[in-house]
Amino acid sequence: MNREQMIKENTEQRKVQVENLLRVNGLEGIKPSDAVKMAFPKAFEDLSPSAKRGYLNTEQFFNAYNLDTNGESTYRHVAWRSLFVPTEIMYAMGLLPFTTEMVASQLAMTGAARERIETAEAHNFSGDLCSFMKAVAGGVIENIFPTPDILITSTHLCDPSAKYSELAAHTYKRPEFILDIPYGLYDLATSGSEKDLARVEEGVDYIYEQLQEMIAFITEHTGLTLESEKMRQVIQWTNEARTWLNEGNDTILAERTSARKGVRELDYAANVMQTWGTQRIVDVYKSRCKEYKANLDPKSDNTEPRITWFHLRPYFKTPLMTYLDEKIDISSSQVNFAFWEPLDPADPIRSIARRTALHPAFSSVTARTRMAINEVSDDIDGIIAYYPKSCRHFHGGSIMENEMFKKAGVPILTIDGDCIDDRGDDFPIVKTRVDRFLKSLKKNPRNTKR
Numbered sequence: 001m002n003r004e005q006m007i008k009e010n011t012e013q014r015k016v017q018v019e020n021l022l023r024v025n026g027l028e029g030i031k032p033s034d035a036v037k038m039a040f041p042k043a044f045e046d047l048s049p050s051a052k053r054g055y056l057n058t059e060q061f062f063n064a065y066n067l068d069t070n071g072e073s074t075y076r077h078v079a080w081r082s083l084f085v086p087t088e089i090m091y092a093m094g095l096l097p098f099t100t101e102m103v104a105s106q107l108a109m110t111g112a113a114r115e116r117i118e119t120a121e122a123h124n125f126s127g128d129l130c131s132f133m134k135a136v137a138g139g140v141i142e143n144i145f146p147t148p149d150i151l152i153t154s155t156h157l158c159d160p161s162a163k164y165s166e167l168a169a170h171t172y173k174r175p176e177f178i179l180d181i182p183y184g185l186y187d188l189a190t191s192g193s194e195k196d197l198a199r200v201e202e203g204v205d206y207i208y209e210q211l212q213e214m215i216a217f218i219t220e221h222t223g224l225t226l227e228s229e230k231m232r233q234v235i236q237w238t239n240e241a242r243t244w245l246n247e248g249n250d251t252i253l254a255e256r257t258s259a260r261k262g263v264r265e266l267d268y269a270a271n272v273m274q275t276w277g278t279q280r281i282v283d284v285y286k287s288r289c290k291e292y293k294a295n296l297d298p299k300s301d302n303t304e305p306r307i308t309w310f311h312l313r314p315y316f317k318t319p320l321m322t323y324l325d326e327k328i329d330i331s332s333s334q335v336n337f338a339f340w341e342p343l344d345p346a347d348p349i350r351s352i353a354r355r356t357a358l359h360p361a362f363s364s365v366t367a368r369t370r371m372a373i374n375e376v377s378d379d380i381d382g383i384i385a386y387y388p389k390s391c392r393h394f395h396g397g398s399i400m401e402n403e404m405f406k407k408a409g410v411p412i413l414t415i416d417g418d419c420i421d422d423r424g425d426d427f428p429i430v431k432t433r434v435d436r437f438l439k440s441l442k443k444n445p446r447n448t449k450r
């Protein structure tokens, strides 16, 4: 199929797919253009920082169906992507990312995930497969997502995405590219030995070559090209956004603020966002930082324990997050940690390769736990790790992680939950565990000395 035919086919399919999406969200009969207008009652500039983040995600989500925020229609070159495929190259080439794990969380937030999961299970997807993947698999079967131009996934974070993407590539008959990321480079980078550092450089070179192949793949299948001036601009936005993100992080780790955080803070989920490389993400993290600084409250009688949050939150409706909002002060989180150095505008692809290589979560449990101990443990009272039971990656390491934190004297509560699938949600039991944990923090000598 040539490119013109693909665009024509995608355009027609996306019109049907957005109708299907509205139907599964209980909006059958509503015109897509009206649904879009309903989703954006306020202008971006008039929103709170966390609402700006939501606006950006929703806007890109509709754009992937060729719908603009004013209800008009414009064709978008869409690349389905897994969480840690770098977005800067996509934006610099004019490609719109559609991140499947993020879509699963959007389905959960609108209450539309459970039925998609059941659809996947009815089609022989295993009951204990990660629910992020399963919700999207159900959506593919029900044809509610926009047909991609291309699909790009990576073998890291998380492991099932490349497998799942193969299924989607077959279903939509669109080409797929997989970035193969070597495991454990972060371990080597922190070992300090010259031999290990040389292996890190080999890993960065290996990814660099693949990114060059990825650029050629995008051009071959979409006709889009990479312009160096655009790339420089995109890198600059990412670096600016990173600076504001870090300044906001430092502020809430070191000080109390009366600005509301809670779930909002977790929803920034900065290092998994698909908006790195856009101009508006600079505004989001800048407004967040300014909001925190404008509400510093050192004399606050706010005595809630300062908590670092690990992994993500439940995205379906549950009283848990409202309860925690009142009981804890989320002072830092794994998903808002900018783990990389600023990107180099003079050598952008190599610096993106380096960031991709050195993902601390794609390393041994020992290395990633040690990093958390070094980064935050002096400033917090404890950690809450909310891990999906089906998560091989994070839940799989929780026993060892718990032992390491215990030795370091850092209290941790691991909640066995789910982010997308609400079928096993049992708030009263989780609440009992949370209450016991929070009570133990008050008695902890390390915290009472503070």
Ligand code: SF4
Pocket (backbone or CB within 6 Å): 101, 130, 131, 132, 133, 157, 158, 159, 160, 388, 390, 391, 392, 393, 394
């Ligand atoms: S929840 Fe765990 S298994 Fe699922 S995508 Fe995330 S890291 Fe992977």
